[in-house]
Amino acid sequence: MKLTFYGAAREVTGSKVLIETEHGKNILLDCGQFQGKGLATDEQNRALSFSPASVDHIILSHAHIDHSGLIPFLFRNGFSGSVVCTDATRDLCSIMLADSGKIQEHDTITFNKKRAKKGLPPVEPLYTQADAVATMKLFISVGYDRKFRIDDYTTVRFTNTGHMLGSGVVTLELKEKDGIKRLAYTGDIGRPVNRILKSPEPFPQADYLITESTYGDRLHPSLEESDEELFRVVHHTCVEKKGKLIIPAFSVGRTQEVVYSLNNLYNAGRLPRVDIYVDSPLSVNATNIFRLHPDCFNDVVRQLMLTDPDPFGFNSLFYNTSVEGSKSLNEIKGPVIIISSSGMMEAGRIKHHLANSISNPANTILAVGYCAPATLGARILRGEPEVSIHGTKYPVRAEIERIESYSGHGDYNEMADYILCQDPGKLKKVFLVHGEYETQQHYSSFLDTKGFKNIEIPAHGMSYSL
Numbered sequence: 001m002k003l004t005f006y007g008a009a010r011e012v013t014g015s016k017v018l019i020e021t022e023h024g025k026n027i028l029l030d031c032g033q034f035q036g037k038g039l040a041t042d043e044q045n046r047a048l049s050f051s052p053a054s055v056d057h058i059i060l061s062h063a064h065i066d067h068s069g070l071i072p073f074l075f076r077n078g079f080s081g082s083v084v085c086t087d088a089t090r091d092l093c094s095i096m097l098a099d100s101g102k103i104q105e106h107d108t109i110t111f112n113k114k115r116a117k118k119g120l121p122p123v124e125p126l127y128t129q130a131d132a133v134a135t136m137k138l139f140i141s142v143g144y145d146r147k148f149r150i151d152d153y154t155t156v157r158f159t160n161t162g163h164m165l166g167s168g169v170v171t172l173e174l175k176e177k178d179g180i181k182r183l184a185y186t187g188d189i190g191r192p193v194n195r196i197l198k199s200p201e202p203f204p205q206a207d208y209l210i211t212e213s214t215y216g217d218r219l220h221p222s223l224e225e226s227d228e229e230l231f232r233v234v235h236h237t238c239v240e241k242k243g244k245l246i247i248p249a250f251s252v253g254r255t256q257e258v259v260y261s262l263n264n265l266y267n268a269g270r271l272p273r274v275d276i277y278v279d280s281p282l283s284v285n286a287t288n289i290f291r292l293h294p295d296c297f298n299d300v301v302r303q304l305m306l307t308d309p310d311p312f313g314f315n316s317l318f319y320n321t322s323v324e325g326s327k328s329l330n331e332i333k334g335p336v337i338i339i340s341s342s343g344m345m346e347a348g349r350i351k352h353h354l355a356n357s358i359s360n361p362a363n364t365i366l367a368v369g370y371c372a373p374a375t376l377g378a379r380i381l382r383g384e385p386e387v388s389i390h391g392t393k394y395p396v397r398a399e400i401e402r403i404e405s406y407s408g409h410g411d412y413n414e415m416a417d418y419i420l421c422q423d424p425g426k427l428k429k430v431f432l433v434h435g436e437y438e439t440q441q442h443y444s445s446f447l448d449t450k451g452f453k454n455i456e457i458p459a460h461g462m463s464y465s466l
Helices: 039-046 071-076 087-117 129-138 223-240 254-267 281-292 299-304 323-329 350-357 376-381 412-419 437-449
Strands: 002-007 016-020 026-029 057-059 082-086 139-142 148-151 154-160 168-176 179-185 208-212 244-248 276-279 317-320 336-340 364-367 386-389 392-395 399-402 429-433 463-465
Touching (some): 071 087, 071 129, 082 087, 087 129, 087 139, 223 254, 254 276, 254 281, 254 336, 276 281, 276 323, 323 336, 323 350, 336 350, 350 376, 350 392, 364 376, 376 386, 376 399, 429 437
Parallel strands (some): 082 139, 244 364
Antiparallel strands (some): 002 463, 016 026
């Protein structure tokens, strides 16, 4: 068996690990887009180092675009195998990949206008919305904790990681000439206590472990602290400053968590009298899919639903899908809360809300998730005095706040505690992915103190024979 790391190798996005078995099968763990590097990102996404038609199976840990977003690109270029994932992951991919295809089409039109001015030929989108819809026929969904046979030599099992709806550790059992080899891939690891979802659950002992390291050098505050921080920011912005609170949030996961926290403040009578808008068609559709999977909710949420049947809705909360409705939000002069995607502030309606609000000191921009170093969100969080949005420079005068515990990723203590469901002495090798290199070095040293040995931090394109 041979592993080759084609994405999220010493960086955070683009998750892809290719497994070549001794029986001639090619299995791809995740197939994510690289994100957050402008035009360089597009080049990375197109430059596959393997043939899509040669891939027999894609095993998908969860639906986030940096893990799933290139599946339609592979399909467009000859992939015709199966995509195996959990039930909720399939449901989310049905809307997220179509939305991604629509973005690809829109961005390509804008990009080609710039190329035409330079006398350059047009380029095709990575894939279209129609490609994404057609790709869904390849998906096979499997319930948690069920061993599923994908071919004569391979079985897969998903174990809940609590990172997002449907996320799961992938445990593969591969029959080889010298016996069965067990490989576990964590995908992204959630926090031990989640506002909405069940906590991460132990997964079967592996021989080889591939695990994420996004926050491998950082610790998060508790959920209780962050909910109080959210109340403080809402009160300070909307009551004291009478300004707008703009919350960039990923459409799936972070948006629902923020809405759930605001719902709790509303139920407790603490939420100021202010209108709240979720301005994202994808967020609205994703929230409806959350409502279809109460089996993924933790005991606290299920108990709440006995008295509050919709934890994602209350009287002052409005979901908007239309372009006209989104534009009208910019005309609001008084206090308002706007939650919009994307979380890294790189695309979507959030950029329009930022352009409209970022230069007014009465307003606040509240980040609630990870922003890759090259993104607009990271530049704003670094305190740059001026940022470019849609080609126009805006002075940053709004207050900038950050609440890190809304991240769906565990910190280094939480990730290490989770993977200690494995006996480190039985692991032949550990691979760190999905993290910046310096962060991974810190996390590797920390894992060493926990008994994990033979830790590798693969670079892009590195291969290992197991």
